[in-house]
Amino acid sequence: MRKYFLFAAYVFLALLVRQEFHPFSRFPMYNSFPNWGYVFFLKNERGETVPYEKHFSINKRAGYVAHTFYTLFSHHGFYYSDGKEKPEHMEAGGKELLSMIVKDEATGSFNFDSLGLYRRFYFLQEDTLTFRDDLMYAQRVKP
Amino acid sequence: MRSALSHRFFNGHPKAEWFFIKISLMWIWLKIVHGVFLDTGHVPYPDGICRFFDCSVLVVNNASHFFYVAAVILSVLYLFERWMMLTTFLMFLLSLLLFTLEESNGILNRCALYTMVFLAQSIAYYKGGDKLRQNRIQFAVQIIAAGYFLAGSSKLIASGFHWITDAPQASIQILKNYSYAYFDTGNYADLQQGLTKAHFVLQHKFFVILLFGASLFLELTAWVALTGKRNTFIYGLLLLGMHMGILFFMDILIVAIFYPMLIFMVNPMYVGYFVVCEGTGWVKDRFDY
Numbered sequence: 526m527r528k529y530f531l532f533a534a535y536v537f538l539a540l541l542v543r544q545e546f547h548p549f550s551r552f553p554m555y556n557s558f559p560n561w562g563y564v565f566f567l568k569n570e571r572g573e574t575v576p577y578e579k580h581f582s583i584n585k586r587a588g589y590v591a592h593t594f595y596t597l598f599s600h601h602g603f604y605y606s607d608g609k610e611k612p613e614h615m616e617a618g619g620k621e622l623l624s625m626i627v628k629d630e631a632t633g634s635f636n637f638d639s640l641g642l643y644r645r646f647y648f649l650q651e652d653t654l655t656f657r658d659d660l661m662y663a664q665r666v667k668p
Numbered sequence: 669m670r671s672a673l674s675h676r677f678f679n680g681h682p683k684a685e686w687f688f689i690k691i692s693l694m695w696i697w698l699k700i701v702h703g704v705f706l707d708t709g710h711v712p713y714p715d716g717i718c719r720f721f722d723c724s725v726l727v728v729n730n731a732s733h734f735f736y737v738a739a740v741i742l743s744v745l746y747l748f749e750r751w752m753m754l755t756t757f758l759m760f761l762l763s764l765l766l767f768t769l770e771e772s773n774g775i776l777n778r779c780a781l782y783t784m785v786f787l788a789q790s791i792a793y794y795k796g797g798d799k800l801r802q803n804r805i806q807f808a809v810q811i812i813a814a815g816y817f818l819a820g821s822s823k824l825i826a827s828g829f830h831w832i833t834d835a836p837q838a839s840i841q842i843l844k845n846y847s848y849a850y851f852d853t854g855n856y857a858d859l860q861q862g863l864t865k866a867h868f869v870l871q872h873k874f875f876v877i878l879l880f881g882a883s884l885f886l887e888l889t890a891w892v893a894l895t896g897k898r899n900t901f902i903y904g905l906l907l908l909g910m911h912m913g914i915l916f917f918m919d920i921l922i923v924a925i926f927y928p929m930l931i932f933m934v935n936p937m938y939v940g941y942f943v944v945c946e947g948t949g950w951v952k953d954r955f956d957y
Contacts (some may be wrong), residue, residue, distance in 0.1 A: 528894050531788050531810040532817070539818050545776070547716040547768045548783035552819035554922065556826040558837035562844035566851040576854035587848035589775055596774030600713045625712070645847065647840045654843060654866055 561607050562647040565590045569637035585626050608646040619661025632666050639665045678898040681801040688937040694743045696927045701739045704766045705732050716768040723769050753793035760786035779924040784811040808932050813890040820887030835880040836873045839866035845919040883910045904933025
């Protein structure tokens with residue numbers, strides 16, 4: 526019994542808590558494979574992609590921006606899935622995300638004036654991988 | 669070597685095994701804690717215990733320096749095994765605060781195992797007794813096995829066995845993850861690699877379903893790792909293989925889950941040490957078994 530007590534206790538408590546509440550987790554990573562996946566990226570006013578690593582701090586990366594998107598949308602009670610978000614939610618969420626991305630960055634040294642935050646929506650259409658890019662929000666970032 | 673494995677490697681808990689666990693665990697824990705201080709400057713989306721009090725006090729007005737120093741001091745105490753029941757409990761509390769803070773920034777690095785491993789070790793030291801050497805490792809393995817079991821059951825709860833048959837749709841997630849790398853670096857080769865692997869998954873559906881079925885089986889039977897030291901090691905190797913497969917195909921390594929598993933279930937530094945020492949015969953004089 527001693528061999529399994531903590532195993533059983535942690536499984537029981539994590540299932541009982543029912544939500545993510547550190548340190549209790551159901552470790553839900555990739556527990557389903559829906560027909561959609563999102564990636565968030567930046568473009569400048571010239572339409573060039575702006576890589577996160579070249580212009581932003583280490584905590585501003587595509588993966589972190591995606592995590593923040595889901596947390597932000599859940600926090601505000603905005604629906605997200607299948608590329609069917611409401612336009613007003615996309616704009617409000619995009620504005621909040623973009624302001625977090627540029628916060629505390631040396632915007633004066635940027636070689637562009639404005640940034641647009643885009644959401645790439647990947648999906649399968651008859652076994653063919655395809656995508657759609659949507660502009661969430663754009664703003665001037667250079668002081 | 670077979671005799672050495674059955675008589676020494678899978679029996680008892682020598683000092684060397686614990687020594688390499690301590691070093692590996694502290695190295696990775698401090699790296700993760702350092703990452704939390706880089707990631708978090710405020711608390712925009714309070715989560716966990718941060719819903720009950722203002723966690724931003726942990727990161728403003730140089731408070732983070734205090735916690736950083738505390739993490740380093742606790743690591744030193746852990747390595748030198750000083751006041752271990754209290755030390756591991758404080759490491760549990762510090763991990764609880766810091767990783768909740770990270771999650772309250774919308775960043776889900778899944779560090780729950782780290783936090784719980786320290787609590788499990790604190791319980792082992794509280795119990796003390798003849799089995800302390802075994803318990804401080806085996807209690808941690810129980811938490812890690814629980815994490816894998818929960819991950820498996822979470823898949824069944826969310827998707828049922830469709831999780832296995834839907835596996836070809838993982839091609840979208842593969843392309844998504846390589847796209848993260850592309851948009852981070854601007855290197856088109858990352859995106860190309862993602863496309864190649866996503867198409868492979870679509871073209872070899874049966875193979876992928878088999879792999880996903882095997883990984884779900886491994887997670888759901890993770891409790892078998894608790895039936896003895898030999899099984900802990902074997903399951904560690906199998907889970908290591910699973911993680912390497914996920915890393916290869918999906919470009920994902922969930923550090924806060926992978927490393928505790930690797931350290932407590934495989935302990936590669938100790939394996940290397942054991943092989944070298946057994947080969948030279950040097951070990952017999954150096955460690956008690």
